[in-house]
Amino acid sequence: xxTRASGRTVGGLxxxxxxxxxxxxxxxxxxxxxxxxxxxxxxxxxxxxxxMEQFAGLENYEYxxxxxxxxxxxxxxxxxxxxxxxxxxxxxxxxxxxxxxxFLGRGVARVLAISPFFIMxxxxxxxxxxxxxxxxxxxxxxxTGLFGLPAIDWFSSFPLLSIIIIVAxxxxxxxxxxLLTAMQSLDDxxxxxxxxxGAGPVAVFFFITLPHLKRAISVVIMIQMIFLLTxxxxxxxxxxxxxxxxxxNLAFLIYIRALLEFDVGGASAGGVIAIILANIVAIFxxxxxxxxxxx
Amino acid sequence: xxxxxxxxxxxxxxxxEVLKGIDLEVNDREFVVFVGPSGCGKSTLLRIIxxxxxxxxxxxxxxxxxxxxxxxxxxxxxxxFQSYAxxxxxxxxDNMGFSLRLAGVGKEQRRDKVREAARILxxxxxxxxxxxxxxxxxxxxxxxxxxxxxxxxxxxFDEPLSNLDAALRVQMRIExxxxxxxxxxxMIYVTHDQIEAMTMADKIVVLQAGEVEQVGSPMExxxxxxxxxxxxxxxxxxMNFLPVTCxxxxxxxxxxxxPGGGQRKVPVNGEGLSGGEQLELGIRPEHLxxxxxxxxxxxIQVLERLGGQTSLYLQMGEQLITLMADGDVEHRVNDHVRFxxxxxxxxxxxxxxxALTSLQRHPLSRLVRQDSRARPEGGA
Amino acid sequence: MNTSRTQRLVLAVVAWSxxxxxxxxxxxxxxxxxxxxxxxxxxxxxxxxxxxxxxxAIQSRANYFHFALNSVYVAFGSTxxxxxxxxxxxxxMAFLPTKRTKGTLLWMLSTKMLPPVGVLVPIYLIxxxxxxLDTRTGLIVVYTLMNLPxxxxxxxxxxxxxxxxxxxxxxxxxxxxxxxxxxxLIPLTLPGIASTGLLSVILxxxxxxxxxxxxxxxxxxxxxxxxxxxxxxxxxxxxLSAASTxxxxxxxxxxxxxxxxxxxxLTFGAVK
Numbered sequence: 007x008x009t010r011a012s013g014r015t016v017g018g019l020x021x022x023x024x025x026x027x028x029x030x031x032x033x034x035x036x037x038x039x040x041x042x043x044x045x046x047x048x049x050x051x052x053x054x055x056x057x058m059e060q061f062a063g064l065e066n067y068e069y070x071x072x073x074x075x076x077x078x079x080x081x082x083x084x085x086x087x088x089x090x091x092x093x094x095x096x097x098x099x100x101x102x103x104x105x106x107x108x109f110l111g112r113g114v115a116r117v118l119a120i121s122p123f124f125i126m127x128x129x130x131x132x133x134x135x136x137x138x139x140x141x142x143x144x145x146x147x148x149x150t151g152l153f154g155l156p157a158i159d160w161f162s163s164f165p166l167l168s169i170i171i172i173v174a175x176x177x178x179x180x181x182x183x184x185l186l187t188a189m190q191s192l193d194d195x196x197x198x199x200x201x202x203x204g205a206g207p208v209a210v211f212f213f214i215t216l217p218h219l220k221r222a223i224s225v226v227i228m229i230q231m232i233f234l235l236t237x238x239x240x241x242x243x244x245x246x247x248x249x250x251x252x253x254x255n256l257a258f259l260i261y262i263r264a265l266l267e268f269d270v271g272g273a274s275a276g277g278v279i280a281i282i283l284a285n286i287v288a289i290f291x292x293x294x295x296x297x298x299x300x301x
Numbered sequence: 302x303x304x305x306x307x308x309x310x311x312x313x314x315x316x317x318e319v320l321k322g323i324d325l326e327v328n329d330r331e332f333v334v335f336v337g338p339s340g341c342g343k344s345t346l347l348r349i350i351x352x353x354x355x356x357x358x359x360x361x362x363x364x365x366x367x368x369x370x371x372x373x374x375x376x377x378x379x380x381x382f383q384s385y386a387x388x389x390x391x392x393x394x395d396n397m398g399f400s401l402r403l404a405g406v407g408k409e410q411r412r413d414k415v416r417e418a419a420r421i422l423x424x425x426x427x428x429x430x431x432x433x434x435x436x437x438x439x440x441x442x443x444x445x446x447x448x449x450x451x452x453x454x455x456x457x458f459d460e461p462l463s464n465l466d467a468a469l470r471v472q473m474r475i476e477x478x479x480x481x482x483x484x485x486x487x488m489i490y491v492t493h494d495q496i497e498a499m500t501m502a503d504k505i506v507v508l509q510a511g512e513v514e515q516v517g518s519p520m521e522x523x524x525x526x527x528x529x530x531x532x533x534x535x536x537x538x539x540m541n542f543l544p545v546t547c548x549x550x551x552x553x554x555x556x557x558x559x560p561g562g563g564q565r566k567v568p569v570n571g572e573g574l575s576g577g578e579q580l581e582l583g584i585r586p587e588h589l590x591x592x593x594x595x596x597x598x599x600x601i602q603v604l605e606r607l608g609g610q611t612s613l614y615l616q617m618g619e620q621l622i623t624l625m626a627d628g629d630v631e632h633r634v635n636d637h638v639r640f641x642x643x644x645x646x647x648x649x650x651x652x653x654x655x656a657l658t659s660l661q662r663h664p665l666s667r668l669v670r671q672d673s674r675a676r677p678e679g680g681a
Numbered sequence: 682m683n684t685s686r687t688q689r690l691v692l693a694v695v696a697w698s699x700x701x702x703x704x705x706x707x708x709x710x711x712x713x714x715x716x717x718x719x720x721x722x723x724x725x726x727x728x729x730x731x732x733x734x735x736x737x738a739i740q741s742r743a744n745y746f747h748f749a750l751n752s753v754y755v756a757f758g759s760t761x762x763x764x765x766x767x768x769x770x771x772x773x774m775a776f777l778p779t780k781r782t783k784g785t786l787l788w789m790l791s792t793k794m795l796p797p798v799g800v801l802v803p804i805y806l807i808x809x810x811x812x813x814l815d816t817r818t819g820l821i822v823v824y825t826l827m828n829l830p831x832x833x834x835x836x837x838x839x840x841x842x843x844x845x846x847x848x849x850x851x852x853x854x855x856x857x858x859x860x861x862x863x864x865x866l867i868p869l870t871l872p873g874i875a876s877t878g879l880l881s882v883i884l885x886x887x888x889x890x891x892x893x894x895x896x897x898x899x900x901x902x903x904x905x906x907x908x909x910x911x912x913x914x915x916x917x918x919x920x921l922s923a924a925s926t927x928x929x930x931x932x933x934x935x936x937x938x939x940x941x942x943x944x945x946x947l948t949f950g951a952v953k
Contacts, residue, residue: 020858021782024773027766028829029785035826036792042803101699109693117937118704124936125707126887128907129925133710135911136918143722143918145709179703180947187944188952222952229948236796239889239904243911257798257890264802265894273802281799288794292787295949315780353849374855386846390868399864400854451854 043281046274053268066275075251075259076276083255086170087234093174094230095223098181102219103211105182106189116186123179127239134172135161135244165245165252172240177233181226188222189215221294228291235284256280303364303377303454303487304329305350310359312345312511319345321511322359327455327489327504332481335491336498337508338534343491344459346508350489351380351457363454374400379448380457383464385440387432387447393419394428397446418449421483438469445477449484458490462497474500495535499523507531517666524663529654532583538612538623540648541589543582543597550574555649555657557582560618563596567644569657583648583656586612586623591630595641597622601634615640707929713922721918735923745924748906752928754817755892755902756885759824760878763832766825768874771836772862776848786837789830790949797827797890808895817900820892824885832881835946839873840866876942879935883943886932903928 050062070076105116122130138145139160147157160168192215200214236257241247247254247262254262256276264273305327312320320342327333335343348354350361352373360367368376388396394415395402401411419425422442432440441461448456458477462470478501481488492498498505499519507514507522507530515527519535526532532540545557548564550571557580558564567582574580591613599615599622606628613624615638624640632638649657713721715731739745774782804823805814813819843866851865867874889904896905907928910921936943944952 021773021777021779024769024777024858025785028770028789028833031766031826032789032792032829036795039800039803039807040795042806043800046802104692104696104699107692107696109689109696111693111697115696115700117940119700120940121704121707121933121936124883124887124933125929126904126907126932127889128893128904129710129929130706132907132910132921133706133925136921137709137713137721138706145705145725148725175703175706183940184944184948184952187941222948225948225951232794232796236798236890238798239893239908242889242893243908257796260798260801261894264805270802270806277796277799277802280796284794284796284799288791291794292791295790295951296783296787351853353852373849373853378853380850380853382846382850384844384846386844386850388847388850388865388869399851399856403855403860447850447854 040281043274043277046270047278049271049274051270053270062271066271070272070275070279075254076256076279078251079254079256079259082166082251082253083235083257085166086173086237086255087231089170090174090177090234091227091230093170094178094181095226097174097178098185098226099216099219099223101178101182102185102189103215105186120179120183120186122176123183125176127176128243130176131172131240131243134168134175139168139171161245162249165249169237169240169245169253172244173234173237177230180230184226185219185222188219192218224294225291228287228294231287232284232291235287236280256283305455305487305489306360306362307346307350308360308362310346310349310356310361312342312349312354313357319511320349320356323511323513325506325513325516327487330485330487332478332488332490332501332503333506334498334502334504335489335506335508336493336495336534337514339493340510341508342511343493343508347380347457347459347489347491350455351378352376353380374403377454378457379451379453379455380459381441381444381448381461383460385432385444385461385464387440387443389432392429392431393424393435393443393446396432396443397450400447400451414450414452415446418446421449421480422446437465438473441465441473442476445480454487456484456486456488458488460492461490462492463494470497477501495537499535505535507534509534520663521666524666525656525659526583526648527656529581529583529650529656532648532650532656536585538586538625540583540585541620541622542650543584543620543622545580545582545649547571547574547578547580548576550576553660555580557649559596561597565596565642565644565647567647567649567657568660569649570660571657574651574657579652581650581654583650584642584646586625588646589622589624589640589642591624591626591632591638592641593639595639597641598637598639601632601636601638604632604634613638707933710922710929711926713919714926716919716922718917718919721922735919736927738920739924739927745906745927748901748903749927751817751820751896751900752886752902752904755820755824755900756882758817758821759828759885760832760881762821762825763828763881764836764874764878767829767832767836767877768862768867771833771840772866774833774837775840775843776845786834789833793827793830801894804891805894813895815896815899815901819895820900820902823891823895824888827888827891828881828884831884831946831949832877834949835877835880835942836870836874838945838950839870839877842873843869873942876939877946879939880943880946883932883935883939 047066048062048064049059050065051059101119105112105119136144141147141157141159146160150157197210197214200210205213237255238257238261241253241255241258245253247258257280260273260276260280263269263276307323307325310320310323311318323346335346337343345354349356352371356369361369363376388399391399397415397418398411401414415428416425419428422445424439424442424446427435427439432443435443444461462473465473474497490501502519504516505519505522506516509530515522515531522531522535526535529542543560545559547555548558549556552570552572554566554568555571555574556564556566559582597617599617601613602616602621603614605612609628611626611628611630613626613632615622615624651657712727714735715733716729717732717734720729774786808814808819813822847869848861848865851861856864887904889908892902892904893908896902907925910917
């Protein structure tokens with residue numbers, strides 16, 4: 007009885023045993039699929055041709071890099087990520103400033119404005135595709151009709167733009183949520199001191215607010231990048247990557263290769279590229295979070 | 302019965318050495334205070350004794366048994382934390398009875414023990430309250446009560462009064478002294494406040510930078526500090542230090558030349574010193590006296606009248622000297638005054654900051670226990 | 682005074698107009714759910730006689746509940762599992778830190794950065810070989826692992842806020858590790874644990890990549906069910922809206938409740 011708690015003062019061992027389940031699981035979760043993806047990417051391996059697996063060297067990569075679809079998909083990915091980021095960061099910052107002002111029903115308005123972020127991606131894609139952007143019965147068509155303008159067939163005329171609008175609608179509220187939270191930690195005294203020094207609202211925004219938000223903005227950019235690089239559901243539900251390859255991003259291309267064409271080798275090579283891209287972003291994000299951990 | 306011995310206890314966090322081989326003996330029923338500036342390692346030392354921290358090396362022995370490997374709950378100790386660390390979701394009664402509950406003590410017995418401790422601390426009317434509904438002083442008492450319930454062989458206190466306001470602190474100091482008397486237990490108390498150390502301790506351990514600077518009774522530390530650090534740390538206001546030059550030294554005293562040009566013979570053992578050596582003279586503000594014939598002179602820069610006493614801050618060359626004078630002094634700011642001291646009261650420190658031994662021990666410095674049960678023992 | 686009043690009025694109007702535009706699709710979805718299919722595709726109007734037909738239709742198609750139940754199982758199952766694994770881990774990181782703790786935390790975060798498409802193929806194949814394709818268990822496993830880093834990070838930040846002294850006092854009082862966690866840590870950080878759990882539920886509930894790729898019918902949650910509305914030729918907007926409203930409403934409410942803590946979780950504590 008007396009020795010029950012023996013040796014349990016402080017300890018590496020105890021801490022290790024408490025962490026072991028989480029660490030082990032995550033290790034398995036990360037290493038095995040990663041290793042397999044890497045391995046497959048050097049294999050000639052198609053699910054439709056079982057038993058034909060063989061080492062392919064860099065063939066999958068070669069094929070992938072010479073395939074115009076990859077470059078097209080990379081371009082689409084970049085445009086998608088870039089424009090959604092621009093919209094959500096700029097819009098989010100401006101809206102955060104707006105929602106920081108006092109006005110009637112501010113609390114409710116804030117909650118409503120961040121709501122799209124909580125909507126499941128398949129729902130938001132379908133609502134937009136059908137009820138908003140539908141060329142005949144959509145609200146936008148009705149709206150343009152009010153001004154006597156012809157309705158726009160969003161998904162056939164501007165497929166990528168349509169996807170961008172849907173995705174931005176979901177992620178702008180995320181940026182707003184983060185930036186609004188960050189804004190609340192801005193010291194009122196600082197703003198008042200600046201006012202006393204003769205700064206107008208614009209000067210306050212550029213010299214006080216924006217520098218204060220710098221860190222939050224970079225967090226928003228990096229987190230969104232990681233999610234936006236692999237946007238999938240919105241495309242799956244609305245355009246299935248089309249028309250042609252117009253809305254096929256890297257994630258969707260890999261999906262087509264793997265689960266529609268059963269080309270495991272090719273899809274894995276694409277996966278490796280996606281991982282490398284994501285890691286470039288992740289390194290910066292992790293560095294920043296690590297800095298945060300110091301205090 | 303509870304004694305504690307530390308032998309060469311060291312603690313290292315990564316590259317920093319927080320404790321550098323501490324040797325210490327705590328006697329049964331002694332009230333020992335660890336005192337030192339923040340970062341000196343006193344709290345770490347207490348936590349090592351408690352078992353909340355492992356010593357990197359060295360032995361911790363309680364009642365003759367090495368307990369380095371024993372868990373905190375099984376060392377027979379209880380600790381009162383600086384923040385009180387009461388369990389916010391439990392009532393006072395549950396807080397005090399938690400250890401008994403964990404030990405599987407029955408409900409009835411638990412109740413009795415908690416009531417008993419509550420009685421000692423006058424907490425009975427508060428037993429059903431949550432910590433949130435208590436004042437700072439009451440929380441403090443609950444924390445002590447939680448310790449009492451465990452009936453420990455040694456009580457550990459980690460700066461327990463630092464979160465209380467000044468008036469309450471005085472009151473709790475008295476209460477703790479009373480508790481020590483009543484419980485008749487060994488207590489180890491950590492503080493950065495030398496007043497708490499002076500008022501409560503049987504034995505003070507002065508720590509600095511992970512090392513014990515001096516161990517002794519309050520009066521011993523006050524009258525015979527071993528070095529310049531202890532001299533400056535114990536006593537308030539702080540001791541003044543003046544640069545002096547040794548003119549002549551032998552075993553009956555050291556004659557020094559004071560900054561103003563005067564000379565005094567300080568009764569300390571000057572063996573091994575030679576003329577011309579630079580020394581430091583330490584003299585407490587309460588031992589400086591205004592004296593028109595005095596060897597020192599300064600300009601009053603600030604004057605604080607406390608009523609019964611007046612603190613004079615005197616500009617003397619580059620230095621600011623503190624002098625505690627009578628409440629009725631009529632001087633004003635910018636007056637030039639002369640002052641002196643009784644060489645018997647002065648301390649001399651050599652170039653390494655070590656005190657030269659006084660030729661005469663102060664009679665009170667032999668007092669080891671504050672209470673009447675202890676008889677004065679021979680000097681250390 | 683007067684100008685400031687007009688200014689305030691203009692501000693309110695601008696802010697509310699923007700809010701309206703952002704929230705409009707959700708509002709519209711909500712309203713359309715109460716329309717008939719004919720009204721749903723008619724010219725937009727805010728005035729109509731609400732009907733519960735679509736809801737009734739969805740209810741009678743019993744399989745809605747099959748999908749909803751899958752969502753509940755998967756979201757809550759994975760959350761429970763993640764908390765169960767995460768609490769001891771976060772406890773040890775917050776209260777028994779070692780030199781490796783910081784590195785471990787960051788490494789966990791890095792597993793979250795792994796894009797799901799990058800590992801889709803092996804996970805798909807492993808699941809196929811283990812017979813876990815289209816099973817709730819499979820999805821629960823994936824979501825647990827997917828959310829574990831966020832859960833641990835968030836718990837870690839909440840646990841860090843708890844004064845260490847309280848747990849040490851418990852240790853002095855003789856509490857073992859699991860008693861410390863059970864009697865002190867969990868009761869004292871319950872609000873934090875709850876919001877961590879809610880965030881995990883939200884993320885699992887809304888997850889679409891794995892649910893679309895690893896399930897087909899048996900274990901398909903609501904995300905996949907809603908996606909099935911995209912294929913048929915006919916327009917069932919009212920029914921789609923009713924189903925979507927039901928799929929989205931609980932999570933929207935959870936989201937409103939946890940928005941503040943959600944920021945901490947999603948930014949790994951970098952924004953407070």
